[in-house]
Amino acid sequence: MTQNYDADLALFINGSWKIGEGRDLFPVVDPSSGETIAEVPLASPADLDEALAAAERGFALWKATPVEQRAAVLNKAAALLRERADGIARILTMEQGKPLAEARGEVMSSASLFEWCAAEASRIYGRVLVRPTGQRALVTKQPVGPVAAFSPWNFPVYLMAKKLGPALATGCSVIAKPPEETPGCTGALVRCLYDAGLPGDVVQLVHGVPDAVSRHLLASPVIRKVSFTGSVPVGKHLMRLAADGLKRVTMELGGHAPVLVFDDCDLEKTLDMVVPQKFRNAGQVCVSPTRFYVQQGIYDRFVEGFAARTAKVKTGNGLEGDTNMGPLANVRRPAAIEALVEDARAKGARVLAGGNRGNAGFFFQPTLLADVPDSADIMANEPFGPVAVAAPFVDLDDAITKANRLPYGLAAFAFTEQMRRANLLGDALESGMVGINTFAISVPDSPFGGVKDSGFGSEGGIEGMESYLVTKAIHMA
Structure with missing residues (x-):
């Protein structure tokens, strides 16, 4: 090579x-x-x-x-x-x-x-x-x-x-x-x-x-x-x-982008959007969707569907045509991500997909952690890698509180079909950029930047x- x-x-x-x-x-x-x-x-x-x-x-x-x-x-x-x-x-x-x-x-x-x-x-x-x-x-x-x-x-x-x-x-x-x-x-x-x-x-x-x-x-x-x-x-x-x-x-x-998934969304369409975005560039994206807060009524279906799609992500050398996700960019990243995953697992998170390093190069498996408590390090520190974390929320106020709990505010995302809720989310999310039913927030004619830290x-x-x-x-x- x-x-x-x-x-x-x-x-x-x-x-x-x-x-x-x-x-x-x-x-x-x-x-x-x-x-x-x-x-x-x-x-x-x-x-x-x-x-x-x-x-x-x-x-x-x-x-x-x-x-x-x-x-x-x-x-x-x-x-x-x-x-x-x-x-x-x-x-x-x-x-x-x-x-x-x-x-x-x-x-x-x-x-x-x-x-x-x-x-x-x-x-x-x-x-x-x-x-x-x-x-x-x-x-x-x-x-x-x-x-x-x-x-x-x-x-x-x-x-x-x-x-x-x-x-x-x-x-x-x-x-x-x-x-x-x-x-x-x-x-x-x-x-x-x-x-x-x-x-x-x-x-x-x-x-x-x-x-x-x-x-x-x-x-x-x-x-x-x-x-x-x-x-x-x-x-x-x-x-x-x-x-x-x-x-x-x-x-x-840096950021630690929340994704709020409401029970009125088109769940299958939403999953088809979020999983490729999560593992784009092996999750090494400053606006990568990472903290998935999902309304209680659809939470189990969401994490099951997310895990099934994650298992199909093919990792390998980026020069190979059938590769969906390449390695992490440097030798520091696999160890850092492994430490975050192990800490979450020790604090009660369930590993529904991935969770391990590769055997060669700087690879880490596409990973989904479910039921991740706020006490886990990964809920406060951006993994900057191929790890999604999921937890349920009760209602709109609970979702906004969870999304805004960190000192970061680069990007936030939400999936809902209710226009009134979408308007409220646009105003309430403490973030420089908000994507509602879309991840297309980085385009030449639009400002790109964050608030808070x-x-x-x-x-x-x-x-x-x-x-x-x-x-x-x-x-x-």
């Missing part, structure tokens, strides 16, 4: 690709086998300083570039992503583990995101205020400045595109710090931008020890905004670093574009 891994692993700084050249190296591992398949160079402090200087120059150039040219680069990059989708998807699968079809879908979604940002770039509007004759007052929007963008390994292409697209559309330069686990597919994304005509100083691509890179970049006055997708503890740490320089931040942090600010939609802009009032008399 490893001979098919043909990614070019390099940093991109100051308009040139940089490989080993004495730099420290980080092993890239195929999660389906646990084998090292390549090594990616890590940026030195001197590399980071060079990237900062380039980003400062790139911002001066790019903010003065006509919006039509910015849009043309994004549209061309989108076209290149579509042309290269099969190759990029294969690299993504080998680095991250998800099935090839999911990987290709991620690349195509990134292309669509670039296209939406390109179209929206020309709609950055200001205002003219009413003033006496001969006077003017204007409100304008300008790019915030160079951006430090940190993205995770679960959707490495799409989540980096989600930062690059709006930043470039609004006129910002970017230093992109993707995860070291998935350097080939993120490098391919950046190559599409430069092959599309992006000037060499506008986007820098660096890898390195995350804490060292973030401290170095955020200590610089060059960086004016931080965009981060990842865990709550790391997000809070970056916010503290950003506070010293009063840098703008957008934080898309799940962060603040939005990516996606016009709200995501606004986060890369500052407001200026100009008064003329």
Whole structure:
């Protein structure tokens, strides 16, 4: 399998690709086998300083570039992503583990995101205020400045595109710090931008020890905004670093999405929707449906149907065409999930499907835990893996109380055919995004973000574009 891994692993700084050249190296591992398949160079402090200087120059150039040219680069990059989708998807699968079809879908979604940002770039509007004759007052929007963008390994292409697209559309330069686990597919994304005509100083691509890179970049006055997708503890740490320089931040942090299933739903249709969504990307999705609260009257039928469907999910190497779910992305995840499952089992939960690690690679069986008490660790800590937990609820008030009991509020879902109840749920669920009878909540024209400990600010939609802009009032008399 490893001979098919043909990614070019390099940093991109100051308009040139940089490989080993004495730099420290980080092993890239195929999660389906646990084998090292390549090594990616890590940026030195001197590399980071060079990237900062380039980003400062790139911002001066790019903010003065006509919006039509910015849009043309994004549209061309989108076209290149579509042309290269099969190759990029294969690299993504080998680095991250998800099935090839999911990987290709991620690349195509990134292309669509670039296209939406390109179209929206020309709609950055200001205002003219009413003033006496001969006077003017204007409100304008300008790019915030160079951006430090940190993205995770679960959707490495799409989540980096989600930062690059709006930043470039609004006129910002970017230093992109993707995860070291998935350097080939993120490098391919950046190559599409430069092959599309992006000037060499506008986007820098660096890898390195995350804490060292973030401290170095955020200590610089060059960086004016931080965009981060990842865990709550790391997000809070970056916010503290950003506070010293009063840098703008957008934080898309962890969640623990509740799913409320009411007894008036179409149960079979609901099960056919929720089970594939739960095990998409092996559950390594920040909005993955995880805490299933089911109304008492249909609870037993729900968990039986869920278990039966879970048993049919085929796990294996993501490059194999019949695989429904690949391995977890890194060696840390199986042990962490195993500990959560064992704790739940010890506290009274029933294992109705799965529950065990695989024999090779970083696999964990698709798992359903029923009758999980609130005292179980997994009810408070997001498993970020292929584990669904289920418990019954009595009525609407009980369901809302259970859904809102945690300090997280990224996504929440509900299944009901009663319109009045759906309206109440939309208002009452403490979450940045609510899906009622749908999981389609991450689309280019809609804001994506959480409340409470799940962060603040939005990516996606016009709200995501606004986060890369500052407001200026100009008064003329």
